[in-house]
Amino acid sequence: MQGHGTAKLMVQTDPSPVESGKPVKLKLMIHDARGAMVKDFAVVHEEKVHLIIVRDGLDQFAHLHPTVDAAGNLTATYTFPTGGLYQLYADHQPIGGKQTTAMSELKVIGEAPPAATLAPDTPGKLKGNGLDAEVTLKNVKAGSEATIRLN
Numbered sequence: 001m002q003g004h005g006t007a008k009l010m011v012q013t014d015p016s017p018v019e020s021g022k023p024v025k026l027k028l029m030i031h032d033a034r035g036a037m038v039k040d041f042a043v044v045h046e047e048k049v050h051l052i053i054v055r056d057g058l059d060q061f062a063h064l065h066p067t068v069d070a071a072g073n074l075t076a077t078y079t080f081p082t083g084g085l086y087q088l089y090a091d092h093q094p095i096g097g098k099q100t101t102a103m104s105e106l107k108v109i110g111e112a113p114p115a116a117t118l119a120p121d122t123p124g125k126l127k128g129n130g131l132d133a134e135v136t137l138k139n140v141k142a143g144s145e146a147t148i149r150l151n
């Protein structure tokens with residue numbers, strides 16, 4: 001999801017700082033490679049912006065669709081389940097531009113349990129915290145939909 005790595009995701013939160021277990025309003029802007037705010041978004045997969053939130057350690061994951069106003073301000077409300085460091089990825093396509101991902105990170109105050117440890121040997125069998133999983137991947141290709149099966 002690194003994309004071209006040039007778009008920047010600007011993040012403001014209300015309240016600030018962010019605490020786990022309490023709803024927070026995320027106010028986002030995307031700046032393109034030249035530093036201009038992106039105002040006009042193409043609709044991709046039925047939405048203008050796909051916001052993916054992942055905790056470092058990959059144990060918390062959310063996929064939101066922020067509200068986009070005419071000036072390009074993005075808003076979403078989210079309750080971070082635990083403390084820790086989160087990565088925010090805003091997948092979008094500016095009108096007339098290429099599909100790309102703007103990234104930012106956000107520190108969340110609160111209890112931050114260590115993430116389950118999984119050996120990075122997908123696809124195949126995984127072991128972690130008393131759980132065995134069989135993972136199969138279909139259609140794995142950057143930029144397209146992929147199916148991940150977990151048994």
Ligand SMILES: [Cu+2]
Nearest residue numbers: 047050051064
């Ligand atoms: Cu989406």
